[in-house]
Amino acid sequence: MSWRLATVGAAMRLTDSARSIRLDVPGWPGNLAGQHLDLRLTAEDGYQAVRSYSIASAGPGESIELGVDRVPDGEVSPYLVDDVMTGDQLEVRGPLGGWFVWHEDDPSPVQLIGGGSGVVPLIAMARAHRAAGATSRFRMLVSARTPEDVLFAPELSALDATPGDRFALDVVYTRRGPEDWPFPIGRVDRAALERTTLPVSDSPAIFVCGPTGFVETVADHLVAIGHDPDRIKTERFGGA
Amino acid sequence: MDERLDGNVLAGMLGELFDFDATTAKGRCRHCGDEAVLAEAHVIAHDGEFVARCRKCDAELLVAMEHHDDVVVSFRGLRGLGIHPAY
Ligand SMILES: Cc1cc2nc3c(=O)[nH]c(=O)nc-3n(C[C@H](O)[C@H](O)[C@H](O)COP(=O)(O)OP(=O)(O)OC[C@H]3O[C@@H](n4cnc5c(N)ncnc54)[C@H](O)[C@@H]3O)c2cc1C
Ligand SMILES: [Zn+2]
Numbered sequence: 001m002s003w004r005l006a007t008v009g010a011a012m013r014l015t016d017s018a019r020s021i022r023l024d025v026p027g028w029p030g031n032l033a034g035q036h037l038d039l040r041l042t043a044e045d046g047y048q049a050v051r052s053y054s055i056a057s058a059g060p061g062e063s064i065e066l067g068v069d070r071v072p073d074g075e076v077s078p079y080l081v082d083d084v085m086t087g088d089q090l091e092v093r094g095p096l097g098g099w100f101v102w103h104e105d106d107p108s109p110v111q112l113i114g115g116g117s118g119v120v121p122l123i124a125m126a127r128a129h130r131a132a133g134a135t136s137r138f139r140m141l142v143s144a145r146t147p148e149d150v151l152f153a154p155e156l157s158a159l160d161a162t163p164g165d166r167f168a169l170d171v172v173y174t175r176r177g178p179e180d181w182p183f184p185i186g187r188v189d190r191a192a193l194e195r196t197t198l199p200v201s202d203s204p205a206i207f208v209c210g211p212t213g214f215v216e217t218v219a220d221h222l223v224a225i226g227h228d229p230d231r232i233k234t235e236r237f238g239g240a
Numbered sequence: 241m242d243e244r245l246d247g248n249v250l251a252g253m254l255g256e257l258f259d260f261d262a263t264t265a266k267g268r269c270r271h272c273g274d275e276a277v278l279a280e281a282h283v284i285a286h287d288g289e290f291v292a293r294c295r296k297c298d299a300e301l302l303v304a305m306e307h308h309d310d311v312v313v314s315f316r317g318l319r320g321l322g323i324h325p326a327y
Contacts, residue, residue, distance in 0.1 A: 001255035038252035048308060050288075052249050096251035098261040099279035212244045238243040238285070 003040060003091040008084055009063060014151050018069040018117065019081045025062050025092060033058035033128035034101040034121045037094030041076060051076045054121035058128040067151050069117035071239065100207065100235045104132040111197050111204040112140040113218055118210025118237060119151040126159055126167060138167045141196050143188045143214065145175040170196035190221045200226040212236040247281040247292055253304045256311040268319040271299035
């Protein structure tokens with residue numbers, strides 16, 4: 001494993017606080033859906049900062065996509081969300097992690113649960129699922145503050161609107177929902193999970209990702225509902 | 241500030257030492273005997289130092305540090321680390 005030089009190919013706003021960043025990485029060997037990379041920035045005085053970022057894209061190719069949400073006062077994320085420009089260079093190491101990964105030959109139904117930027121590795125799985133023409137059932141639950149805070153919202157809605165039941169999207173809003181939203185506003189709790197996720201009887205493979213507190217609360221509820229802990233894979237992004 | 245993460249975050253550092261993905265290797269806790277892939281360990285990150293703890297008993301499993309191109313990992317809390325392709 002070694003650091004590779006990456007060039008920013010494009011940066012596109014996803015929400016008020018998040019940006020999609022396309023990186024061109026010569027020599028990138030492709031990646032599985034759900035993997036991440038380490039990104040390293042070096043200041044002029046030699047100071048270095050390393051952070052992990054999930055990869056929103058999957059499959060072969062030397063062009064990859066990240067989705068970065070700004071952590072106010074953070075060292076790295078405000079730079080990526082607000083400052084980085086096409087043509088800028090940074091270092092990446094990867095692809096990383098073989099555990100929080102969806103394999104396209106897995107026939108199980110899949111439940112994806114993402115909070116905030118936790119959507120990033122999950123959209124890679126949804127994209128890979130679609131690209132493979134897989135017939136397994138995918139259901140995705142996103143927790144977001146408001147309708148304007150859902151990363152990749154247009155693409156997720158389009159997947160959801162595709163005829164057939166291969167992909168279904170649910171959103172739980174923690175601060176404000178769309179007008180006339182019939183469901184409770186607030187954190188994902190047991191009732192929200194029971195309403196929006198695949199039942200225990202489907203024995204789904206479950207991927208939970210996002211802020212550490214979110215991931216742990218959701219995983220605890222899933223076990224309480226009766227899901228087998230061995231079917232639940234988690235990835236903690238840190239923070240609250 | 242301490243950042244609470246999990247073993248997934250160790251993949252890059254361990255990848256500097258091993259040419260396989262060690263986060264999918266199963267480790268056995270020296271303290272309670274729990275067996276889990278490293279990805280499932282609880283990890284506390286502080287200033288470039290990563291302490292992985294047992295998800296069951298919270299005992300320390302390993303400490304990993306990275307500074308520039310130096311990576312140092314101590315596996316003192318693991319009774320074993322093994323690859324099980326079927327897992
Ligand atoms: C495996 C993995 C994958 C990740 N993938 C993504 C991704 O796809 N997109 C993405 O936006 N982020 C992702 N993260 C989080 C990312 O690595 C950084 O932690 C985040 O960008 C903050 O870095 P920073 O340098 O801006 O903040 P720092 O300077 O590190 O922290 C500043 C303050 O913010 C708090 N903080 C740190 N991280 C978070 C967080 N995630 N949420 C809330 N508060 C935080 C800290 O406790 C600290 O008080 C991932 C993390 C891991 C471990
Ligand atoms: Zn233990």
